Amino acid sequence: MTPLLEVRNLVKEFTRSQGLFSAPSVVRAVDVVSFSIAEGETFGLVGESGSGKTTTGRCILRLIEPTAGEVRFKGEDVLAFSRARMRAARRDMQIVFQDPYSSLNPRMRAGDIVEEPLIIHRTGRKVERRARVAELFELVGLDPTQLARYPHQFSGGQRQRIGLARALALNPSLVIADEPVSALDVSVQAQVINLLMDLQERLKLTYLFIAHDLRLVRHICDRVAVMYLGKIVETGPTESLFAAPAHPYTRALLSAIPIPDPAVPRQRIVLDPASFDRTAPLREVSSGHHAAV
Amino acid sequence: MPERAPLLTVEHLTTGFQVRDGFVPAVIDVSFHVSAGDTLCIVGESGSGKSVTALSIMRLVEPPGRIAEGRIIFNGHDLLTVSEREMQAIRGAQIALIFQEPMTALNPVFTIGNQIEETLRVHGRATRRTAPQQAIDLLAAVSIPEPQKRVRDYPHQLSGGMRQRALIAMSLACEPSLVIADEPTTALDVTIQAQILELLRDLQQRMGLALLLITHDLGVVAEMADRVAVMYAGRIVEEAPVRALFDDPKHPYTRGLMGSIPGGAPGTRLRAIQGTVPPLGALPPGCAFAPRCPERFDPCPKAPPGTTDFGGGRGVKCYLHGPAVEPQVAPPAPVERV
Ligand SMILES: Nc1ncnc2c1ncn2[C@@H]1O[C@H](COP(=O)(O)OP(=O)(O)OP(=O)(O)O)[C@@H](O)[C@H]1O
Ligand SMILES: Nc1ncnc2c1ncn2[C@@H]1O[C@H](COP(=O)(O)OP(=O)(O)O)[C@@H](O)[C@H]1O
Ligand code: SF4
Ligand SMILES: [Mg+2]
Ligand SMILES: [Mg+2]
Numbered sequence: 001m002t003p004l005l006e007v008r009n010l011v012k013e014f015t016r017s018q019g020l021f022s023a024p025s026v027v028r029a030v031d032v033v034s035f036s037i038a039e040g041e042t043f044g045l046v047g048e049s050g051s052g053k054t055t056t057g058r059c060i061l062r063l064i065e066p067t068a069g070e071v072r073f074k075g076e077d078v079l080a081f082s083r084a085r086m087r088a089a090r091r092d093m094q095i096v097f098q099d100p101y102s103s104l105n106p107r108m109r110a111g112d113i114v115e116e117p118l119i120i121h122r123t124g125r126k127v128e129r130r131a132r133v134a135e136l137f138e139l140v141g142l143d144p145t146q147l148a149r150y151p152h153q154f155s156g157g158q159r160q161r162i163g164l165a166r167a168l169a170l171n172p173s174l175v176i177a178d179e180p181v182s183a184l185d186v187s188v189q190a191q192v193i194n195l196l197m198d199l200q201e202r203l204k205l206t207y208l209f210i211a212h213d214l215r216l217v218r219h220i221c222d223r224v225a226v227m228y229l230g231k232i233v234e235t236g237p238t239e240s241l242f243a244a245p246a247h248p249y250t251r252a253l254l255s256a257i258p259i260p261d262p263a264v265p266r267q268r269i270v271l272d273p274a275s276f277d278r279t280a281p282l283r284e285v286s287s288g289h290h291a292a293v
Numbered sequence: 294m295p296e297r298a299p300l301l302t303v304e305h306l307t308t309g310f311q312v313r314d315g316f317v318p319a320v321i322d323v324s325f326h327v328s329a330g331d332t333l334c335i336v337g338e339s340g341s342g343k344s345v346t347a348l349s350i351m352r353l354v355e356p357p358g359r360i361a362e363g364r365i366i367f368n369g370h371d372l373l374t375v376s377e378r379e380m381q382a383i384r385g386a387q388i389a390l391i392f393q394e395p396m397t398a399l400n401p402v403f404t405i406g407n408q409i410e411e412t413l414r415v416h417g418r419a420t421r422r423t424a425p426q427q428a429i430d431l432l433a434a435v436s437i438p439e440p441q442k443r444v445r446d447y448p449h450q451l452s453g454g455m456r457q458r459a460l461i462a463m464s465l466a467c468e469p470s471l472v473i474a475d476e477p478t479t480a481l482d483v484t485i486q487a488q489i490l491e492l493l494r495d496l497q498q499r500m501g502l503a504l505l506l507i508t509h510d511l512g513v514v515a516e517m518a519d520r521v522a523v524m525y526a527g528r529i530v531e532e533a534p535v536r537a538l539f540d541d542p543k544h545p546y547t548r549g550l551m552g553s554i555p556g557g558a559p560g561t562r563l564r565a566i567q568g569t570v571p572p573l574g575a576l577p578p579g580c581a582f583a584p585r586c587p588e589r590f591d592p593c594p595k596a597p598p599g600t601t602d603f604g605g606g607r608g609v610k611c612y613l614h615g616p617a618v619e620p621q622v623a624p625p626a627p628v629e630r631v
Contacts, residue, residue: 048482049453155569185338186509190553190565197562214483215512219555219563238559256487258512260554262535266516268487 003036010069029055031230042207044217047227094167098179100159104151111147136165157188178210236289246291299326300503306363317574321527332504334514337524389464393476399448406444431462454485473505526581543609
């Protein structure tokens with residue numbers, strides 16, 4: 001079966017000018033990354049800040065242009081799409097951002113924010129669109145009588161629901177969720193996570209889930225990839241990766257998770273960057289579980 | 294651990310903000326204590342009043358905010374009555390405050406070394422001659438690699454974790470006896486968070502610090518705390534030794550927080566708390582948690598519950614555990630949201 005999304009040897013370089021007289025430096029934010037996601041799956045991308053997770057997500061949607069590599073969505077080569085074809089494809093691939101405060105236009109009413117993608121993609125007549133917006137509000141647990149409110153009149157969790165309703169407006173099959181709950185309060189995080197799981201079941205969504213919180217990733221992802229300095233150093237089924245991490249970076253990362261149980265002492269593993277070869281290719285360590293060791 | 298005489302005792306602290314329609318409390322009748330060598334964690338969601346509590350202890354609440362009531366006894370002195378001069382001597386020298394975002398607490402135009410040396414000199418802990426070496430030693434003490442090189446770095450040249458270490462080094466320059474750390478790791482990656490927490494624990498053991506650690510992460514609480522105070526909407530709603538709290542959380546909010554942590558069988562729904570934290574100035578009249586509480590019953594929305602004392606340092610404000618109605622200090626009447 002062809003995967004819904006397939007990323008092959010993706011590279012993204014940024015050049016940074018270093019002042020007038022020195023040559024600009026090149027940062028490889030994404031350094032030859034490959035993975036694929038099957039339909040209906042939740043695939044987690046984890047790693048420390050700056051490891052290239054967001055950049056990977058943005059390249060897939062061509063919000064920024066990759067330097068090299070291949071992105072295939074439903075078998076088609078996304079990077080070869082014309083602008084018009086890309087715009088159409090975006091109906092089917094949506095992104096939800098980390099920050100519910102800055103990702104919504106503060107001057108637009110919540111209902112209009114959710115309706116906007118329908119207008120851009122010329123979907124339905126006015127009445128149909130308004131009905132769809134009300135339906136989306138209910139879908140994500142917002143009160144449809146609050147359509148006319150502005151973003152600042154909603155709480156963080158509600159704003160994240162508005163972002164989600166907007167992302168779902170065009171019935172996408174893939175949702176890239178970039179740290180969708182990390183800006184939210186713990187109690188509200190749980191509400192939004194439950195909602196994401198409910199929506200996946202009801203709408204048969206596929207998620208690329210970018211996150212810092214490994215407890216969360218373990219809870220909701222079917223498979224995980226661990227990024228370190230632009231590369232995937234380990235990937236596999238969540239259970240197998242958490243139970244038997246093979247890469248030193250993964251081990252260090254997992255050992256750093258604070259355990260909410262004072263009776264369990266933590267055994268922290270400190271990463272020694274000299275202890276592994278950064279150029280080692282991924283190899284299979286158990287069924288479907290690969291590590292660069 | 295045997296309880297020593299508390300180094301810091303906060304009694305009936307109420308701090309709030311003057312708004313158009315009156316005084317709105319952000320911290321309501323809060324009491325707790327911390328002893329040398331002891332770690333008290335204050336845990337709560339954003340807006341629950343944790344930072345305002347920390348700022349109150351340091352007397353750094355600025356107008357329109359003010360401390361309306363209470364006593365803050367540190368080392369036998371009531372900090373709310375000492376002169377500003379005395380307070381300045383206490384700040385930094387005896388009580389250090391470490392913030393969530395190290396960048397705002399460091400001055401971008403001076404090197405890390407300059408800033409540590411300055412702190413040492415201001416408090417008479419070093420001379421112009423001895424300060425540079427002491428600064429290097431302090432950076433070494435917080436495990437910054439190549440400290441003799443790093444002292445000459447500016448804050449922006451350090452990674453987030455190193456900045457937080459540098460700030461901790463600076464905070465410890467004068468060997469304070471109490472450290473208040475307000476979400477010191479919230480902006481950091483888990484691996485760096487683990488290092489910083491380990492550093493704090495290690496320094497605490499070596500120096501016998503009293504540590505008041507503010508966090509919203511129950512994982513951090515489980516690792517660090519001796520005792521825990523759970524804050525909700527300005528009040529401490531439950532206080533307990535850490536094991537007791539995790540073994541048997543008594544307040545429905547504490548239980549809700551624990552249920553919200555991802556865990557259990559993968560893919561199962563989390564036990565989320567419904568609704569959201571009430572905004573400041575729009576507290577419901579009775580128990581502030583009532584609108585979200587799955588166990589709410591008759592008395593809950595009428596008046597705020599008082600503390601039921603279980604002994605052994607356990608207390609909880611909830612009608613499920615006793616009939617107590619909050620004594621004397623009724624909070625100022627809630628005002629309309631602006
Ligand atoms: N527009 C840009 N110009 C230059 N460098 C960039 C740009 N965007 C990202 N980078 C760099 O690319 C690297 C990867 O960044 P990215 O945002 O993908 O990290 P991330 O894994 O999402 O981190 P976080 O967990 O902090 O969100 C970083 O070194 C970052 O500084
Ligand atoms: N300078 C201020 N002016 C008005 N309200 C404030 C100010 N500082 C804090 N508050 C309010 O006080 C309440 C408690 O805030 P804070 O102590 O910062 O919460 P926490 O640290 O627990 O997230 C919040 O509702 C916040 O909006
Ligand atoms: S007092 Fe009532 S509403 Fe408040 S936490 Fe207890 S049971 Fe719930
Ligand atoms: Mg990112
Ligand atoms: Mg705070």
